[in-house]
Amino acid sequence: MESARFRPRGHPGVSPDGRHYYPAFPYTTYIHMEDTDVADLFAYMQTLPVSDTPNKPHDVGFPFNIRRGLGLWKLLYLDESFVMTGEMSEQVTQGRYLVEALGHCAECHTPRGPFGGLQRDAWLSGAPNPSGKGRIPNITPAGLDWSADDIAYYLESGLTPDFDSVGGTMASVVDNMSQLPEVDRAAIAAYLKALP
Ligand code: HEC
Incomplete structure (x- = not known):
């Protein structure tokens, strides 16, 4: 398997293949993190044992189940300032x-x-x-x-x-x-x- 590599952020809350993440993953907060700390966190997670629990499907209600709507949500609520x-x-x-x-x-x-x-x-x-x-x-x-x-x-x-x-x-x-x-x-x- 090709190992994942840390990439500095350009698009907060966006997956490597370009989809918006739901903000249940608190990137609204982590947007304030220093790149070096994000890289350290990533390096730490790479040391964890692989879990054999399959990913669970999303269980969020309308309108949040429309992933594209998240782009608009982020425009409104994702704020880079402290x-x-x-x-x-x-x-x-x-x-x-x-x-x-x-x-x-x-x-x-x-x-x-x-x-x-x-x-x-x-x-x-x-x-x-x-x-x-x-x-x-x-x-x-x-x-x-x-x-x-x-x-x-x-x-x-x-x-x-x-x-x-x-x-x-x-x-x-x-x-x-x-x-x-x-x-x-x-x-x-x-x-x-x-x-x-
Ligand atoms: C996952 C949710 C959650 C997060 C994240 C969280 N808290 Fe809390 N916090 C609570 C809850 C629930 C209580 C009430 C605990 C209780 O009743 O014993 C609480 C209580 C407290 C209290 C005591 C207040 C009181 O009146 O008793 C302090 C201080 C506090 N949190 C600080 C923080 C700080 C600082 C952070 C971030 C580092 C933080 N919390 C993150 C849920 C959270």
Whole structure:
């Protein structure tokens, strides 16, 4: 078999044979990634054992089952600019990259408009939980009064300041975050504290 090769992006969310991917693959977030990080991620995935589970067919409803419609969707919702702009410290800039690009925190914590686009004007302010009842919490300073240390510790241990422990889909996010260097968790916390 010919082995796949990493190609730098020119067309975000487009397969090597030119089809639009559904944005369930969060390229709306990964569009912010540095090419070198995309290449590293690709190299890592090439080391994983081949899975013998066949690909599942898509199960999305109209109008999203019309793949061509995704071109229009992307025109409306695919935005290359970062949400947080303006003057910011080096630490917050690093946190912005981790949150807005690599961590895809917004895919869960930001509400979506009628066609599934992230509402950038309500960034990280909480959203209905797509996997059941309840809401995914608001993690801007308006919704979360934890200190930066509290946030960093939660991302490391899954423990909240009032000794509750993380649940739901956030548990696997914390599993991943706990493997980051401490400076990265501190940067994420600093970014969240710097949100409007
Ligand atoms: C797959 C969906 C998902 C993703 C991605 C996600 N979160 Fe969460 N997050 C949740 C859910 C669900 C909860 C509520 C957990 C609970 O009730 O225990 C939560 C809770 C939190 C909380 C605690 C808020 C509170 O009031 O208890 C913080 C802080 C947080 N997330 C930060 C982040 C950061 C930072 C990222 C990106 C690195 C992120 N989350 C990515 C789903 C997600």
